[in-house]
Amino acid sequence: MEEKKISRRKLIVTTLQGIGISFMGGSLWAGFVYEAKSEPLILRPPGALPEDEFIKKCIKCGLCVEGCPYDVLYLAKPGDNKPLGTPYFIPRTNPCRMCEDIPCVPPCPTGALDIKSVSSVKDGKEVLDINKARMGVAVVDHENCIAFWGIQCDACYRACPLMDKAITLEYERNERTGKHAFLKPVVHTDYCTGCGLCEKACVTEKASIFVLPRHIALGKAGKHYVKGWEEKDESKLKSSEGIQTQKTERTHKKAEDYLNEGL
Amino acid sequence: MENVIEHNEEKKGSILHRYKYLFLRRFTQITILVLYIGGNVYSWKILQGNLSSSKIMNVIPMADPYAVLQIFATGSLVAIDTLIGALIVLFFYAVIGGRAFCAWVCPMNMITDLANWIRRKFKLDKDEYHPLTISRNVRYWILAVSFVISAFVMTPAFEMVNPISMLHRGLIFGMGFGWTVVAAVFFFDLFVVKNGWCGHLCPLGAFYSIIGKKSLIRVYHNHDKCTLCMECKAVCPEKPVLHMVGKDGFNSFVNSGACINCGRCIEVCPADALSFKFRLKNPQKEEKNHV
Numbered sequence: 001m002e003e004k005k006i007s008r009r010k011l012i013v014t015t016l017q018g019i020g021i022s023f024m025g026g027s028l029w030a031g032f033v034y035e036a037k038s039e040p041l042i043l044r045p046p047g048a049l050p051e052d053e054f055i056k057k058c059i060k061c062g063l064c065v066e067g068c069p070y071d072v073l074y075l076a077k078p079g080d081n082k083p084l085g086t087p088y089f090i091p092r093t094n095p096c097r098m099c100e101d102i103p104c105v106p107p108c109p110t111g112a113l114d115i116k117s118v119s120s121v122k123d124g125k126e127v128l129d130i131n132k133a134r135m136g137v138a139v140v141d142h143e144n145c146i147a148f149w150g151i152q153c154d155a156c157y158r159a160c161p162l163m164d165k166a167i168t169l170e171y172e173r174n175e176r177t178g179k180h181a182f183l184k185p186v187v188h189t190d191y192c193t194g195c196g197l198c199e200k201a202c203v204t205e206k207a208s209i210f211v212l213p214r215h216i217a218l219g220k221a222g223k224h225y226v227k228g229w230e231e232k233d234e235s236k237l238k239s240s241e242g243i244q245t246q247k248t249e250r251t252h253k254k255a256e257d258y259l260n261e262g263l
Numbered sequence: 264m265e266n267v268i269e270h271n272e273e274k275k276g277s278i279l280h281r282y283k284y285l286f287l288r289r290f291t292q293i294t295i296l297v298l299y300i301g302g303n304v305y306s307w308k309i310l311q312g313n314l315s316s317s318k319i320m321n322v323i324p325m326a327d328p329y330a331v332l333q334i335f336a337t338g339s340l341v342a343i344d345t346l347i348g349a350l351i352v353l354f355f356y357a358v359i360g361g362r363a364f365c366a367w368v369c370p371m372n373m374i375t376d377l378a379n380w381i382r383r384k385f386k387l388d389k390d391e392y393h394p395l396t397i398s399r400n401v402r403y404w405i406l407a408v409s410f411v412i413s414a415f416v417m418t419p420a421f422e423m424v425n426p427i428s429m430l431h432r433g434l435i436f437g438m439g440f441g442w443t444v445v446a447a448v449f450f451f452d453l454f455v456v457k458n459g460w461c462g463h464l465c466p467l468g469a470f471y472s473i474i475g476k477k478s479l480i481r482v483y484h485n486h487d488k489c490t491l492c493m494e495c496k497a498v499c500p501e502k503p504v505l506h507m508v509g510k511d512g513f514n515s516f517v518n519s520g521a522c523i524n525c526g527r528c529i530e531v532c533p534a535d536a537l538s539f540k541f542r543l544k545n546p547q548k549e550e551k552n553h554v
Contacts, residue, residue: 018404026408029424030416037418055418056339059330060428061316062436066303075432077439084423085315085432109316109324110334111342 039081040216042088043194045073046096046133047105047118051213057112060085064104064113070097073104089135091196091211098130098161098195131162136194136211137218138167138187145208147184150174156185156209159201166191167198185209189218284526291367296434303435314368314431315422316345324348329470333419336410353474361478362471365461366525370434371427374445375461378452379500388457395456399503399521402469409466421466458500461523468523476520481542482528486514488536495528495537516542 037055045064048054064087065073072094076082089096105113105128120129138156140148147153160167167185174180185198187209196211227233251258279286295310302311308321316326326341326348334341356364365372382388412420422428426448429441448460461468484507491509499505504519505528529537 018400022404022408025405026412029408029420030412033412033416033418033420033423036423037416052417053339056337057334057341059316059326059334059341059345059419060422060432061312061326062303062432063312063316063318065436066306066311075436077433077437077441078429078444079440083418085428107318109312109318109326109342109344109348111340111345 037083039083041213042082042086043091043136043196043211043213045087045089045104045113046098046102046130046135046193047108047113047115048135049112049114049117051215054112055083055086057110058086059110059112061109062087063107063109067104067107069099069103070094072096089196091199092207093200095196095200096133096135096193097197098133098193100128100130102128102130102133131191131193133193133195134214136196137189137192137214138194138196138198138209138211139217140185140187141208141210144204144206145185146204147182150176150180150182152183153203154183154185155201155203156198159197161195161197162191162193166193189214282530284530288367288525289373292370292373295368296370296431299431299435313428313435315428316348323351325352327467328353328474329467330419330422333409333413333421336413337417337419338414356471357474357478359479361475361480361524362468362520362522363475363480363524364471365465365468366523369427369467370431371445371448371465372461374430374449375452375458376500378449379458381453382457383497387454397456397459397463399463399501401463402466402472405464406466406469406473425467426460427465427467462501462521468521472520474520476518479541479543480524480539482517482522482524482526483538483540483542484508484515484517485536485538486512488534490534490536492533494531494533498527498531500525500527514546516540516545518545 040051042051044051044054045068049057060075062075062085065075072089073087074080074089076084076086076088078084082088102118105115105118115128116126117134118128118130118132119126120132121127122129140156142148145153154169157163157167157169165188167187170182170184170186172182172184174182194211194214199207199210202209223236226236298307298310299313299317301307302309302317309319311318311321312325314327315330316324318324324344324347326345328349331341331345331349356362360367388394409421426444430445433439433441433445451459452461456463484505486507489508493508495508496502496505501519501521501523504517504522506519507515507517524539526539529539
C-alpha cells in the first residue's frame, strides 16, 4: 500500500515536471513560430488564400514551385526571413508570367492555392482564368517615376498583360514646358493581378512601380459610404430607416464652470 | 565463445552480406532523395514534391500524416489529395513498416548515423565523460506540445522549425542557412547525447513510434541462439527496444514502437539470433510456459 502511494506521487510529480518544461520550451517555441510566420510583405502564387489561411494550409511541398515553367516561385529557405518553406516570388527579378493554364495552382495538394479563386464560368463550364488572380497590386511612386517628370516612358504600361485595363496612361499638359504632355501611368486595382511584369519592366534604378500585397497597399472607405452615382451602391439604402439624428441636450452649466471642472 | 568467432569470420567474407540492410537503407534513402531532386531540377515525374507532400508518377499522392495533423490542429482542413496521401502513408507504416521511415527514408538518419559512427570510433560514450542524459520520452512531450502550439498560433508548429525538412527541402529547393540547423543536430548527436535527435527529441519519430507500434514487420529475437555478446545493444540506436536480450528467457519480437527497423542488430549478431519476421501474433505467452 505504502509503495503504491509513493509511485503514484512519483507519477504525478514526473507529469508536473513534464508540464513545467513543456510550458517553458513551448512558450519559446510558440513565440518563435508566431514571429516567424508573419511576413506581411510576402507575395504569394496566384490563387493563394488570404495569408492567415494560407499559412495554416500550406504543407510546404514545393509542387507549385515545380509546376512553374519560368522558375518564378521560391520556397522560403532559412535566412530568407520569410515563413519557412512557403512559396513566394520576387517580381523585380522574376515576375509571374500569368500562364493561361496556371500550372502552379492545380498541383497544390492541400488547397492552400485555391483553384476556384482563379476560375470563371464560361459557357456553363468552369475554366481557369488567370486574370482573376490577386497576388498583389502595383503601386506607382509619383516622385521617382520619370513619366511624372515629363520624360516619355511607358515601359510598365506596355509590359502589363492587361494593358489599358490594369494600367492606363493619363495624358496631362506639361505646364513647365508649355508644349509637352505628361503620359502618367495609373494603376486600376480592380484589374491589377499583381503579376509584377510592370515592376520588372520599370527603367528606373530601383523600380518606381512595384507590387505590394493588396492588404498593405489598399485602403478601405467603410460600408457607410454610398456612391450615389452607382445604382448598385444605392441599394444599400433600401433597408435604411431614414435620417436618424441623436439629440444631445445642452448643458445647463456656464462655460466657466464646466471648463474649470476638476481644477 | 568459439562459436561467436567462427560466425564472425564466416560473415567477414562478404561485406555486402554483412552490411546488407545498411546498404539497402542507404540505397533507398539516396534513391528517394535523388528522385525528388530530379523531380524539381529535371521535372522527372517519378517522385515530385518532397517528404511533406508528393506525387508518384503524377497520380498517387503521398503526404506526411504528422504535418496533416498539425494542419488540422490549426483549425484548417486540407483538400482530398493530401488527405488520401496521408492515409496511404499512415496505412503503410501502421500496418507494414512500423517506424521504418526513420531508418529507410529520412535523410537526417544519414547525418545522425554518421555522428553515431564517429562516436563509436572515438569512444565518446564512456561514463567518465558524464554524458548529459535526457529521457527518451521527451519526444512524446514535444509531439504533444507541437499540436498545442499549432492550435494557439494557428500555424503548423513543427513544420516551422523542422530540421528534417530543412535538410530535405534544402537539398531539393536550396539550402540557405538550413545547414546550420543540420550541423546543430550533428554536433548535438556527436558530442552531447548519443542518438540525441532521433532517439530523444524528434517528434516525427515519436509520431511514427506511436502509429507503427502494431506493424507487421518486426525484429525477432531467438533466445536459444543468443550468445549474450550484446553486439546488438551496442549498435542499436534505440537501445531500450532490445530489453529482452539476456533478460527474458523466451523467443520474442521487438514490440516497442520505437524500433526503427534498421536491421543493424541483425547484421552485427554473430549467432544469427535476430531476424526480420512478420508479427501476426506474439509467441511470448505460449512459450513462457516452457521455461
